[in-house]
Amino acid sequence: MSSLSIIAPAKLNLFLHINGRRPDGYHELETLFVFLNYGDQLDFTLRTDNQILIECENPELTTQDNLIFKAARLLQNHANITQGITIKLTKKLPMGGGVGGGSSDAATTLLALNHLWHCDFSNEKLAELGLQLGADVPVFVKGFAAIAHGIGEQLEAVNLAPSWYLVVHPNVHISTQAIFTHPDLPRSTPKINGPWQEAKLYNDCESLVKKLSPEVEKTLQWLLEYAPSRMTGTGACCFASFAEEADANKALNALPAHWQGFVAQSVNISPAHLELNAKLNLL
Template identity: 45%
Template structure:
């Protein structure tokens, strides 16, 4: 196989996000539930006749050398060489980008995870899921979740993952029109850093009681983001009139869960024109899993 096209890189939502402490090295200790949704970037991969990793299209605001996709592929290429004694063929990657940067949806990390899954298949590199997760962690704490590929209760810096049942629901997501830099949120002196830790059962029992309308916990980063970026606060307030609206990740996107697509559509129809808004359904597993399984059968 020389190519793998139409590879999805889905977004994630943080159904809650608590900051429970801080490590000696400055990293914050978190607890969250990561939920995949069916809004996704799309990536296309083609093997080359040389050993170069090349992104073939421009991604505004992301130079090729800084792109997590390129860095992840080079990391896997080096690991392949270590295991097999030589470099695999290079790869060209084209990115259809729809997930906003600085939106808290994990778009860059998801792109990198999809690239690792695709290249691992194209190169027949043979890395297991857990090996890919360990390899990718230095590039970003969210990448292991996308490689994990299912709804997850996350702890540590986001890398300690346990599968958990999530809601089957629709989400309305607002893009407030600002890009929130994660370091600005985590470095804020007024950030809550001592939320009492919870256990999976706390989340699961809340879900059982409320069905698809999850209202467990909160996002500890939201107050800081609302203070620094007023459009985030405005979006939370507007969407909050229809349910339990909250920010995902370190921002800026804001979401609210609905039990039916019809309910989501009714809210979408009322969104002021100044915001970009869309709906998405929750996913139980990463769509790359079925794509690669189908490819394996075809081969």
């Protein structure tokens, strides 16, 4: 196999509780991750030299700062690989939107290159490597919907009924680091005691982000007219959940022109894993 095309799906944090702060600044949290069947597209082509090249319409994403580059370099060094790779990125996910685009791109890169370069590492090992790139990378590498503990890397699988989501990106960028370092962020939500389905669920970042960004507040107010809604991650994207695809699309069609949105279904298994398995079984 010399090439492979795989999706890098979005995630939503259906709730996000912050339980404390570690001495290194990272936060202890409890969050429910689910995947969406919508995401970036990554096309991998093997190279005979050892270069790692990224092609993308957005020149900002072709540099060595891209998590895709960092993931490929990490694996190449870790497994002493002499081959290189050209990766074409078709960016569909809003950047800095809380849907995990960069982390998902990194995870899909680790999963695809593990096969193309014949590294044969377990997903456990890839997740451990991925954690060096970001707290959200392990869940995309493991590929199952989960409640995360720790800084987001300890994963307990869950099985959720599928739902349709309208995800809206107000055209504002929220820095994850700015939220996690803000003095007003609530950091002392108690750990859930008992079944999570019976707990009061919310996103601890939401009220702070709404205060800092009135556009996020307006987005949530708008979505709440249609369905139960919440912010994902540290924002800025907000989502509303619908039982029927048609209702989600009806709301999307009414979306004010200055915001962007998409409709997608939630899934328990990452579409990246489903695509990879389907392609490998074909060969």
